[in-house]
Amino acid sequence: MNSPGFIHLHVHSAFSLLEGALQLEAILSLAKEDMQPALGIADTGNLFGALEFSEKAAKKGIQPLIGCELPVDFAAAEERTNERGFQGWRGKSSVVLMAATETGFRNLSDLVSKSYLEGDDGLAQARLDWMTPQALEGIICLSGGPEGAVDAAFAAGHEINAGKRLDRLRELFGDRFYIELQRHGRPQEATVEPRLIDYAYRHGIPLVATNEPFFKKSDDYEAHDALLAIAGGTVLAQTERRKLSDQHHFKTRAEMMELFSDLPEALENTVEIARRVSYRPRTRGPILPKFAAAVDVGEDEAVAAEAAALREMAEEGLARRLETVGPAPGKSIEEYRERLAMELDIIQSMKFPGYFLIVADFIQWAKSRDIPVGPGRGSGAGSLVAYSTTITDLDPLRYNLLFERFLNPERVSMPDFDIDFCQDRREEVIRYVQDKYGTKQVAQIITFGTLQARAVLRDVGRVLQMPYGQVDRICKLVPANPADPWSIERTMKEEPQFRMMAERDETVGYLVSIARKLEGLYRHASTHAAGIVIGDRPLEELVPLYRDPRSDMPVTQYNLKWVEPAGLVKFDFLGLKTLTTIKYAVEMVKAAGTDLDIDAIPIDDAETYQLYARGDTYGIFQFESAGMRRALMDLKPDRIEDLIAMNALYRPGPMDNIPSFIDRKHGREPVEYPHATLSEVLDETYGIIVYQEQVMQIAQLLSGYSLGEADMLRRAMGKKIKAEMDKQRVRFREGALKNELSENLADTIFDLLAKFANYGFNKSHAAAYAWVSYQTAYLKQHHPHEFYAASMTLDMGNTDKLSDYRREAMKKGIEVVPPCINRSETLFSVKRKCIYYALSAVKGVGRQVAEHIVEARGDVPFKDLADFAGRVDPKVLNKRTLETLINAGAFDAMVERREQAVAVIDTIIGTAQRNASDRSDGIIDMFAADVPEPIVVPPNVPAWPMAERADRERNAIGFHLSAHPLDAYSDVFDRLRVQQWTEFERAVKEGASAGRLAGTVSARQDRRTRKGTPMMIVTLSDQSGSYECIGFSEQIDQFGSLLQTGRSVILQVSGEERAEGVSLRLISAEPLDAVAEKVDRRLTVFAADVKCLSPIRAQLKSGGEGQVSFVVIRDGGAREYEIELPGGFKVSAEVAGGIKALEGVTDVRLH
DSSP, X not given: OOOOSOOEEEEOOTTSTTTOOOOHHHHHHHHHHTTOSEEEEEEETOOTTHHHHHHHHHHTTOEEEEEEEEEEEOGGGGTTOOOTTGGGOOSOOEEEEEEOSHHHHHHHHHXXXXXXXXXXXXXXXXXXGGOOTTTTTTEEEEOOSTTBHHHHHHHTTOHHHHHHHHHHHHHHHGGGEEEEEOOSSOHXXXXXXXXXXXXXXXXXXXXXXXXXXXXXXXXXXXXXXXHHHHHHTOOTTOSSSOOOOTTOBOOOHHHHHHHTTTOHHHHHHHHXXXXXXXXXXXXXOOBOOOXXXXXXXXXXXXXXXXXXXXXXXXXXXXHHHHHHHOOOTTOOHHHHHHHHHHHHHHHHHTTOHHHHHHHHHHHHHHHHTTOOBOSOOGGGGGOHHHHHTTSOOSOTTTTTOOGGGTSOTTSOOOOOOEEEEETTTHHHHHHHHHHHHOGGGEEEEEEEEEOOHHHHHHHHHHHTTOOHHHHHHHHHTSOOOTTSOOOHHHHHHHOHHHHXXXXXXXXXXXXXXXXXXXXXXXXXXXXXXXXXXXXXXXGGGXXXXXXXXXXXXXXXXXXXXXXXXTTBEEEEEEEEHHHHHHHXXXXXXXXXXXXXXXXXXXXXXXXXXXXXXXXXXXXXXXXXXHHHHHHHHHHOOOSHHHHHHHHHHSSTTGGGGHHHHHHHHTTSSOOOOSSGGGHHHHGGGTTOOOBHHHHHHHHHHHHOOOHHHHHHHHHHHHHTOHHHHHHHHHHHHHHHHHTTOXXXXXXXXXXXXXXXXXXXXXXXXXXHHHHHHHHHHHHHHHOHHHHHHHHHHHTTTOHHHHHHHXXXXXXXXXXXXXXXXXXXXXXXXXXXXXXXXXXXXXXXXXXHHHHHHHHHHTTSOXXXXXXXXXXXXXXXXXXXXXXXXXXXXXXXTTOSSHHHHHHTHHHHHHHHHHHHHHHHHTHHHHTTTSOOOOOOOOTTOOOOOHHHHHHHHHHHHSSOSSOOGGGGGHHHHHHHTOBOHHHHHHHHHTTOOEEEEEEEEEEEEEEEOTTSOEEEEEEEEETTEEEEEEEEHHHHHHHTTTOOTTOEEEEEEEEEEETTEEXXXXXXXXXXXXXXXXXXXXXXXEESOGGGHHHHHHHOOEEEEEEEEEEEEXXXXXXXXXXXXXXXXXXXHHHHHHHHTSTTEEEEXXX
């Protein structure tokens, strides 16, 4: 066989994060084009892509060589050297390690894992003392190239240490050590090469020629240079940063043979190394810890023991379930027993009893400690074994759920229970699993963040030093849709303005061209939100491990797609916020004296279904979107089956069937079946195929499929593979003909099934989540105070949702009391039929500060500011946080005006610091009976205008709670016939079509219509609530600059009643202050004493057209003296509010 001449050994894939710009598929395609028989990757510090590369390369007929460019800390071993200046030189110390044998791969995996797990900063760094001959068995070593351990030492002038490193590596690896030569046109390479060759020849060490590619072609160099600048946080114009050359592209064999024609042995050694490699990592079957058998027993014996344990647990559990709740209507106990036996037999035959026992164990542990667990998620809710062992809480026979949808005996694949836990206590369950199986046998799963369109445009714009505003405008033209992310390519095709900017502006065009090449590359490693793997041995024996600096758990270096083929079984521990909401609400209901078992509420509660029917589902799990609320109002659900179906239907695709589903339910459209015998399958969905399970049951009923076969049919239909579909069509037709269906009808039904299988929904999942939804709706209907308080607690960081919940609560007559230092708790709470605002929900306060205040308060409310200062710790509560609490109104019960408390903030903090110091010195204990020195609040603090007070409160809380910026303008609104939002909303419902509203802008969204024209959705509020108004191109041009967050305006709007409520469209907008100034011509101030005149004058600004008069009230109102102030003044509601806040002023009137 002819030698290939050259083999790549040092290729960087995209798994060399923010360094490699080559995806694995691209690398293999390049190798295939050049007929390269083998290929080695050596990503920086990791084996992230090892298994994926191995499998994909093998499928293309390319021998995979698995390596890693691993940083090694030589410095610790060199501290005894006297070579001057060497100790200050660190970092450039990598070598390339390549697995030659199975033992070599295991050792390499151990070394890379250890580099992360025992590192300090989440970066791979191996220590030289780990590298013993035993630990390096089966590993080939290359010296590492220009940035490697040896070259960098030579380049830095440290000849002695370079020689020592070479000696040490030769000693460790023997004939498996090669000196690596690279020629990318970089000065360092030419400088160091003669020394490397000299050392190699003197010591008999083989040379090896490598190309270290980071990108595809030489013209990709500029994009890759930008990638390095992004990684380093630098800009392209900087000279002192990492740079490569345009020769770091993926070279062909011919290019390399020409480049190293003077050193043929260095080329031939690349082939020699490939021949020395006899191992590649492969996929393997699932590996689980033995649960009910001794560790040292054989597999068959272990499965038998686990099967017996599972059977006993399931049979006993089913008996308890049937005793407690009984069988489903129309089902016998014998049917349950038969179904259980069937499932258990299948589970044992597929060798999965241990999996069920592991899941049942940690769920039972969680439930025994009152950690809320979801009733089920995904297809697992279709298992009676799961129901019997309390893995799920949904009776599959009651809802006609199929086990084969979860575990198909005719297609061996791992079962997959996704488990929802209360998000507050999910970590406790994970800790239990770690304790039970050992911390070395439990790990999280890695994920990789990518450079997505908007982010990469911003990053490249930064390194190009383009103006931020220009880049921001470009980025905002890329639609932000997490459910359907837009690429730069798609944006160029479908967004005309983006394309025009790229084509007309050379700088923008360059930005886009660079960003397109980098888009999709891996940016960083992170941790999967839910996935946990459990092994039967220390996991580093099965997969390489990584450590996320933010977590104390090890993480697999293979991602979700490849960790299971590596033999590890994934368990999803999901945190579901709704379970925590339910838990909080139930705890508050019980604390109020009502016993409530949320799992035992009646499934047929008419009032709960009425809540759905009137669309009152804001905050209701899975049913709170505006479109869903409209559908519910049309549907008027009155049974759980309606909720299950709507949960499945309200998705792209099946959504088109909602009108028919509704009309059929209410008899406005006849219920029709594809075939008469299908009525038993489609009756509950009025003849419409909604669920994947129905597709399976129809195939079973009409064509004699087993449910396992039917699941295979469903999968084939979903994937739309023509060859498989043709095969299934023949099978379906043959079965249907035996059941006396015509060939045409069989084909028609097959096509119908194919259509619905593509977007039909998993009924098991829909049923489980419909039950969770029903629980939240029951709480909202029967315990609204607790429901809102719990919901607000769980959405504490989302002020928009808090505002919406508060508005909803107000509509139901429930008061949301502003934060109070003496009555509020850390979280939202219910007292005296009111919801008290949480201290921790005030912006910048947080849970730690709130808990400290509540703990310091104890059972004895703070008497005054001095008492408060005497009990809190100034190390926990700083000046800024204290001011925020004051602005939020938390001290309103202690001071007459908030500005007075702000004026003495320094005194409060100083008093707290002195008291804390005294406590630490033991002084407080000696004089415990002393009354704290009072904090005197100055009476003459300048008053905040009403608008400032309201603005401070909005900044502290996120919306207006106790006061609103519009409060000072009531006289103006009366004279201009401005309506409140709720008043106008009622008027529209009674036939009005236009009106005038006032509002303060709280949010604004700029979008595009389906035609691509701009539109804006402006959210405003007045004293009655919050509302939205829509404007299009014309309104954006005229009023867009005015309608910014925080501005108060007068709007002329048109209103239209729709199913989801009243919709507003903007006609015109004016600044409220400008309107008020035109209206207000006279200001009359009423006061008890003429001494108020000076501070009043200080509030007034001359130069306007308004007149101001001062009325002094004497003798209890029996006499009045009016003083007309000379000149014209600027009078407005804001000025009036400021004067009204002054001490001694009894009233202010605008005329």
